[in-house]
Amino acid sequence: xxxxxxxxxxxxxxxxxxxxxxxxxxxxxxxxxxxxxxxxxxxxxxxxxxxxxxxxxxxxxxxxxxxxxxxxxxxxxxxxxxxxxxxxxxxxxxxxxxxxxxxxxxxxxxxxxxxxxxxxxxxxxx
Amino acid sequence: xxxxxxxxxxxxxxxxxxxxxxxxxxxxxxxxxxxxxxxxxxxxxxxxxxxxxxxxxxxxxxxxxxxxxxxxxxxxxxxxxxxxxxxxxxxxxxxxxxxxxxxxxxxxxxxxxxxxxxxxxxxxxxxxxxxxxxxxxxxxxxxxxxxxxxxxxxxxxxxxxxxxxxxxxxxxxxxxxxxxxxxxxxxxxxxxxxxxxxxxxxxxxxxxxxxxxxxxxxxxxxxxxxxxxxxxxxxxxxxxxxxxxxx
Numbered sequence: 001x002x003x004x005x006x007x008x009x010x011x012x013x014x015x016x017x018x019x020x021x022x023x024x025x026x027x028x029x030x031x032x033x034x035x036x037x038x039x040x041x042x043x044x045x046x047x048x049x050x051x052x053x054x055x056x057x058x059x060x061x062x063x064x065x066x067x068x069x070x071x072x073x074x075x076x077x078x079x080x081x082x083x084x085x086x087x088x089x090x091x092x093x094x095x096x097x098x099x100x101x102x103x104x105x106x107x108x109x110x111x112x113x114x115x116x117x118x119x120x121x122x123x124x125x126x
Numbered sequence: 127x128x129x130x131x132x133x134x135x136x137x138x139x140x141x142x143x144x145x146x147x148x149x150x151x152x153x154x155x156x157x158x159x160x161x162x163x164x165x166x167x168x169x170x171x172x173x174x175x176x177x178x179x180x181x182x183x184x185x186x187x188x189x190x191x192x193x194x195x196x197x198x199x200x201x202x203x204x205x206x207x208x209x210x211x212x213x214x215x216x217x218x219x220x221x222x223x224x225x226x227x228x229x230x231x232x233x234x235x236x237x238x239x240x241x242x243x244x245x246x247x248x249x250x251x252x253x254x255x256x257x258x259x260x261x262x263x264x265x266x267x268x269x270x271x272x273x274x275x276x277x278x279x280x281x282x283x284x285x286x287x288x289x290x291x292x293x294x295x296x297x298x299x300x301x302x303x304x305x306x307x308x309x310x311x312x313x314x315x316x317x318x319x320x321x322x323x324x325x326x327x328x329x330x331x332x333x334x335x336x337x338x339x340x341x342x343x344x345x346x347x348x349x350x351x352x353x354x355x356x357x358x359x360x361x362x363x364x365x366x367x368x369x370x371x372x373x
Contacts, residue, residue, distance in 0.1 A: 013210045020355070031273075033355030036206045036328075040213035040348050044221075047214050067211035071343065072168050073146045074208045075333045077200030079175035079300065080149070080193075081186040082329070086290050088180075093250050093261070094287050098294030101243040101265040105235055105324045106302065109310045112234070112320045116227040 004056060005063025012043040131191065138195030145193060149174055169304045169337030176297060209332060209347045216344035220315040227316075228349055231323030236357045239265040239326070240365050243291065248373065255373040256280045259366050260288045266357040267327045268292025277362040296330040303334025312338060315345040322346035326353030 020035025027033065047064075050056045134141050153171035157163060161170070179186030188197035198204065221228075243265025244258040252258055260280040264271030264287065271288025274280075280288075303312070303321075311317050322331050322345065331350040335343045 009207075009211050009214075012213075013207055016210065017206075024355070027359055029355070029359055031355065031358060033359075034352040036209055036351035037348050039206075039210040040216070040344060040351070043210055043213040044216050044218050048218065061214070064211050064214045067208050068214060070204075071208040071212055071332075072171075072336045072340065073143075073150065074200060074204045075329075075336050076146050076149055076168075076171045076175045077142060077196045078205055078329060079172045079200070079333055080178045081182075081188045081197050081200045082176060082179045082296065083184050083289075083293055084176055084179040084186060084297070085183060086286070086293060089290065091287070091290075093247060093252070094264075094290035094294055096250065097243045097246045097261060097265050098291040099298055100246060101239050101291075102295045102298045102302075102325070104242055105238055106306065106310060108234065108238065108324055109312065109317065109321050112227055112231050112324065113311055113317045115230075116224060116316050116320060119225065119227065 001060055002063035002066070004060040005065075006067070007063075008046065008050065008056065008060075009043065009064050009067060012046060013039045015039065016042055134192055135194065139198055140195070142193070142195030142199040145196065146199065149178075166304060166337055168340075169301075172300055172333045172337055176300070205329070205332070209328075209343070209351070212340075212344040212347065215341070216315075216348070220345065221319065221348065224316045224319045224345075228319045228323055231320045232326070232349060232353055232356055233360075235324035235326050235353065236266055236360055237365065238324075240357075240361055241369070244369060252284070253373075255366075255370055257284045258373055259361065259369055260284050261291065262365075262369070263357070263361040264288025264291035265295065266292070266361065267354050268296065269354050270357040270361055273358045274361040274366075278366065292327065296327050296333075299325055299327055299330030300333040300337070303330075304337040307338045312342070315342065318342040318345040319349045322349035323353065326350055326357065328354065 016039025017035040019038040020032035023033040024031050150171050153174055154167035157167040157170045182189035185197050187193045240262040244262030247261030248258050256278045260275035263274035268289045271292050272285050275285040312321055325331050328350050331346050335346045
């Protein structure tokens with residue numbers, strides 16, 4: 001049943017959020033630290049395990065796939081609800097800092113990527 | 127005739143599904159016939175979303191009662207839930223292959239945004255350290271800016287600028303990612319994870335990768351989701367102390 005897949009997804013999501021909140025409290029930070037990331041890791045590990053045990057049939061899995069298919073539409077809705085006016089009214093400082101600092105971060109991607117290729121195969125210690 | 131707006135308001139989420147469906151449909155047509163598939167439909171749709179947002183205020187198009195449901199569909203709960211769901215297709219071995227460079231990319235990405243952003247602010251006339259730090263934090267994400275500004279006691283107009291910087295970053299990342307993906311080698315899970323760590327703005331990374339290659343979304347999102355939390359801890363503390371040695 002599709003709802004089983006959705007329920008597994010929800011369980012991972014909520015557990016991840018709880019871990020993120022707990023980390024926030026631990027570090028005295030008012031907010032959630034990496035809750036989504038932990039939720040994803042849980043789903044990767046749990047999903048793999050459940051599949052191996054054959055506890056989730058293909059039909060149930062479509063409950064998860066539906067939501068990953070809804071991801072792009074959600075992002076479209078998200079971009080349509082950004083405060084674009086504020087972004088443009090921040091003046092020159094906002095524009096220059098926002099564009100230039102971002103471009104610099106982009107330029108570092110190939111650099112770190114080659115570092116990963118050099119060390120990645122040996123240093124798989126995540 | 128006033129029953130029509132009432133009906134729309136009552137079913138706002140359903141209206142949002144319809145609106146996003148229409149945006150997607152138009153964008154796919156534009157991508158296919160006007161742009162000859164050079165820019166993917168999803169990228170056109172996301173950009174179109176940003177253009178529509180300009181017609182509203184704080185909540186973009188959702189400030190209009192007719193489109194209020196867009197704020198729910200595009201809100202953090204739905205965004206995070208659908209991001210987590212993409213993890214189902216991700217493979218743990220690909221993530222492990224990235225190794226410690228993935229974590230390194232987070233620290234470097236936050237440092238570069240903070241110090242470079244702050245320096246630009248300094249040279250553009252914001253000389254006091256609280257403003258410099260808040261502007262630098264804004265260059266991380268639009269959440270890190272106000273959190274850092276509030277922690278340091280920066281003035282409200284500086285905090286507003288830091289939010290603007292973060293939103294501009296999101297817009298730049300969203301539009302630029304699919305355009306330069308090939309040039310920076312963003313076509314494999316490892317680079318996607320490094321990209322997520324270096325860039326960090328979850329909305330921008332999520333939208334940028336969606337427009338580039340949906341298969342890469344879980345990898346980029348995974349590192350990016352740690353960025354804001356980490357930056358909120360580092361910017362007002364460790365990085366601020368380092369900054370105080372120079373300003």
